[in-house]
Amino acid sequence: MYQLLKQIVKTGIKTEAPPMPDEGLRVTAQRLEKAMLDKLGRALAIRHIDAGSCNGCELEIHALSNPYYNIEALGIKFTASPKHADLLLVTGPVAKNMEFALQRAYDCTPAPKLVVAVGDCGCNGGIFGESYASCGRVANVIPVDVAVPGCPPTPQALMVGILTAISGK
Amino acid sequence: MKLLDLDFVPLPGALKAYRASADAAGLMAFAQAVKESGGRFVALWGSDERDLKRGFTLHVAFGIEQGLALLELTLAAEAPEYPDLSEIFPAANRLQRATYDLLGVKARGADSRPWLRHANWPADFFPLRRDADASRQFPPGNEDYEFVRVEGDGVHEIPVGPIHAGIIEPGHFRFSIVGEKVLRLEQRLGWTHKGIEKRFEGLTLQHGARLAGRVSGDSTVAYSWAYCLAAESLGNTVVPARALFLRALFLERERIANHLGDLGYLGNDAALAFGFSQFSRLKEDWLRLSGALFGHRFMMDAIVPGGVACDLPAGGAEKMLAQCDGLESEVHLLKNIYDEHAGLQDRFLTTGRLAPELATLLSIGGLAGRASSQAWDLRTQNPVPPYDRLETQIVIQRNGDVAARVAARFEEIFESLRLIRLLLKDMPAGELAATLAPATEGSSAIGWIEGWRGDVLVSLTAGRDGAIRRCHCQDPSWLAWPALEHAIMGNIVPDFPLINKSFNLSYSGADL
Numbered sequence: 001m002y003q004l005l006k007q008i009v010k011t012g013i014k015t016e017a018p019p020m021p022d023e024g025l026r027v028t029a030q031r032l033e034k035a036m037l038d039k040l041g042r043a044l045a046i047r048h049i050d051a052g053s054c055n056g057c058e059l060e061i062h063a064l065s066n067p068y069y070n071i072e073a074l075g076i077k078f079t080a081s082p083k084h085a086d087l088l089l090v091t092g093p094v095a096k097n098m099e100f101a102l103q104r105a106y107d108c109t110p111a112p113k114l115v116v117a118v119g120d121c122g123c124n125g126g127i128f129g130e131s132y133a134s135c136g137r138v139a140n141v142i143p144v145d146v147a148v149p150g151c152p153p154t155p156q157a158l159m160v161g162i163l164t165a166i167s168g169k
Numbered sequence: 170m171k172l173l174d175l176d177f178v179p180l181p182g183a184l185k186a187y188r189a190s191a192d193a194a195g196l197m198a199f200a201q202a203v204k205e206s207g208g209r210f211v212a213l214w215g216s217d218e219r220d221l222k223r224g225f226t227l228h229v230a231f232g233i234e235q236g237l238a239l240l241e242l243t244l245a246a247e248a249p250e251y252p253d254l255s256e257i258f259p260a261a262n263r264l265q266r267a268t269y270d271l272l273g274v275k276a277r278g279a280d281s282r283p284w285l286r287h288a289n290w291p292a293d294f295f296p297l298r299r300d301a302d303a304s305r306q307f308p309p310g311n312e313d314y315e316f317v318r319v320e321g322d323g324v325h326e327i328p329v330g331p332i333h334a335g336i337i338e339p340g341h342f343r344f345s346i347v348g349e350k351v352l353r354l355e356q357r358l359g360w361t362h363k364g365i366e367k368r369f370e371g372l373t374l375q376h377g378a379r380l381a382g383r384v385s386g387d388s389t390v391a392y393s394w395a396y397c398l399a400a401e402s403l404g405n406t407v408v409p410a411r412a413l414f415l416r417a418l419f420l421e422r423e424r425i426a427n428h429l430g431d432l433g434y435l436g437n438d439a440a441l442a443f444g445f446s447q448f449s450r451l452k453e454d455w456l457r458l459s460g461a462l463f464g465h466r467f468m469m470d471a472i473v474p475g476g477v478a479c480d481l482p483a484g485g486a487e488k489m490l491a492q493c494d495g496l497e498s499e500v501h502l503l504k505n506i507y508d509e510h511a512g513l514q515d516r517f518l519t520t521g522r523l524a525p526e527l528a529t530l531l532s533i534g535g536l537a538g539r540a541s542s543q544a545w546d547l548r549t550q551n552p553v554p555p556y557d558r559l560e561t562q563i564v565i566q567r568n569g570d571v572a573a574r575v576a577a578r579f580e581e582i583f584e585s586l587r588l589i590r591l592l593l594k595d596m597p598a599g600e601l602a603a604t605l606a607p608a609t610e611g612s613s614a615i616g617w618i619e620g621w622r623g624d625v626l627v628s629l630t631a632g633r634d635g636a637i638r639r640c641h642c643q644d645p646s647w648l649a650w651p652a653l654e655h656a657i658m659g660n661i662v663p664d665f666p667l668i669n670k671s672f673n674l675s676y677s678g679a680d681l
């Protein structure tokens with residue numbers, strides 16, 4: 001126990017300042033009112049959905065919870081059910097086998113259901129494109145508010161994307 | 170080389186790999202002999218050769234003492250069938266089903282439930298047939314999959330997924346339980362199938378490396394190396410020594426990054442959030458240095474056909490060595506904390522045990538295999554340069570429980586740190602890449618690399634004008650997923666996340 005506490009003290013606080021939103025990532029004009037955005041800005045629940053990614057994007061979404069990005073400190077948390085989510089963070093080209101599940105998760109999410117499409121795959125289908133097995137970009141299946149390019153996008157870029165989705169008015 | 174009356178010819182390249190044609194009886198006899206002599210089933214896939222008037226070909230790879238033995242069986246163009254290998258190696262089951270879904274060649278009398286096809290394309294559409302139009306889109310279907318039912322007093326089912334509660338890839342798990350105890354787990358995977366093997370067709374040998382590096386993002390280095398090894402073997406490209414050293418450096422950095430991440434989550438899943446914050450911090454430091462030195466945090470596309478795309482910048486070796494020293498002492502300290510934490514050990518020990526005999530039966534290799542006494546590690550048994558001079562120490566644990574898989578990760582981190590120091594010390598000067606030599610149409614080669622999770626195999630056949638004719642990528646998860654079904658039996662449902670994490674298998678890698 002002593003070692004553990006000593007390590008915590010030695011490590012100190014690593015959290016860095018969050019980045020600023022970037023209007024360039026917006027796909028659909030901000031639909032929400034300022035009062036609503038102010039609320040979400042302090043307490044946002046995100047449901048992550050892997051719709052067919054290579055799992056590279058997931059590595060960087062995981063990184064958002066490490067002490068450097070510490071996304072929870074911004075009042076943003078990942079939730080286990082789309083029913084509790086304000087925002088869906090969707091990765092991958094949408095695999096045909098996931099099309100139905102993604103659509104259902106979207107339907108279960110209460111309004112205003114913001115959607116952030118993640119990675120080159122989420123933005124445009126990426127290297128996998130469209131085929132018998134892939135529907136391509138996320139916007140081909142559900143409406144998208146913000147799209148974050150990158151393969152995978154860095155945690156910083158993901159934060160910018162998420163913060164953009166809840167800012168703008 | 171002659172084995173059991175089969176004539177094996179060496180495949181091109183640095184790997185010890187041999188190929189032979191066999192008939193159905195010869196294949197089964199060989200498989201039986203491999204099993205009896207302690208060898209391992211490694212991979213199975215098919216290819217359409219009807220345009221060459223050769224029907225279809227079934228390819229089956231085994232790991233034997235001499236290296237990789239690849240058997241090829243020619244199948245009829247009409248109603249192609251082959252004997253059910255899962256009778257000898259149960260691990261063949263899902264691969265046989267996937268091969269049917271993609272190519273329409275059938276294992277006679279075997280489990281015929283679909284695997285990759287989830288009713289989202291018609292049952293008579295076989296995408297890997299050369300005349301199949303991959304751009305066709307079909308209306309989504311609604312699948313009624315036949316799970317195996319467990320009957321009995323008080324037995325009920327918990328269906329989970331495809332979308333899971335955490336930040337994980339999609340899959341479906343069907344638990345049959347009594348009270349809290351798991352009687353049976355059945356997995357239904359294939360959700361992230363995105364047509365990768367069809368996508369390879371028509372890409373150039375050069376461009377295929379990018380796609381290979383995205384089969385399973387967490388193993389991008391292992392995949393791109395395995396792919397490039399195959400592509401280079403086709404035309405005997407000589408890769409500069411410096412590039413080979415850099416590849417090994419990337420691969421060991423990938424191994425450490427993933428092990429650090431897993432150790433953090435394993436602590437977290439056993440209610441020690443401290444473990445997560447410490448290890449995820451170390452992982453972030455590690456990724457940042459990879460990003461700073463090589464331009465990408467996961468070193469995607471750093472390995473290219475012919476060599477590598479980036480050099481170690483000036484001062485990079487010193488930074489890396491300093492980081493290795495720092496990491497080593499921190500991981501030692503955290504290992505002590507993990508070892509002495511009673512709550513953690515209580516959750517780890519005896520949980521999710523995969524007995525060595527079962528691991529052998531299931532042909533599981535890689536980290537999870539080594540944690541159940543399966544002594545397979547390509548870096549020692551079939552080393553490609555520079556591993557032929559590194560004398561990698563294989564890490565073996567005997568208990569097969571979560572604790573063993575945790576211990577194996579700790580030990581492998583220390584061994585990889587040793588390898589990184591060695592690579593930096595002996596790094597030769599010189600070129601970063603050679604031009605990829607052209608490949609003869611129809612020639613094929615294998616790449617086989619020990620990634621952090623296990624052995625990644627890529628089989629590559631050249632087409633016309635530098636294009637890919639067929640590329641099969643095999644993730645170690647294919648053989649490890651069924652092992653997880655066994656490891657959970659008799660454990661309680663709340664321990665599933667921990668056990669699952671201790672294997673940490675790829676969905677995308679096996680869904681293709």
Ligand code: SF4
Nearest residue numbers: 053054056119120121
């Ligand atoms: S964007 Fe890149 S990292 Fe993300 S899922 Fe696609 S290929 Fe993988």
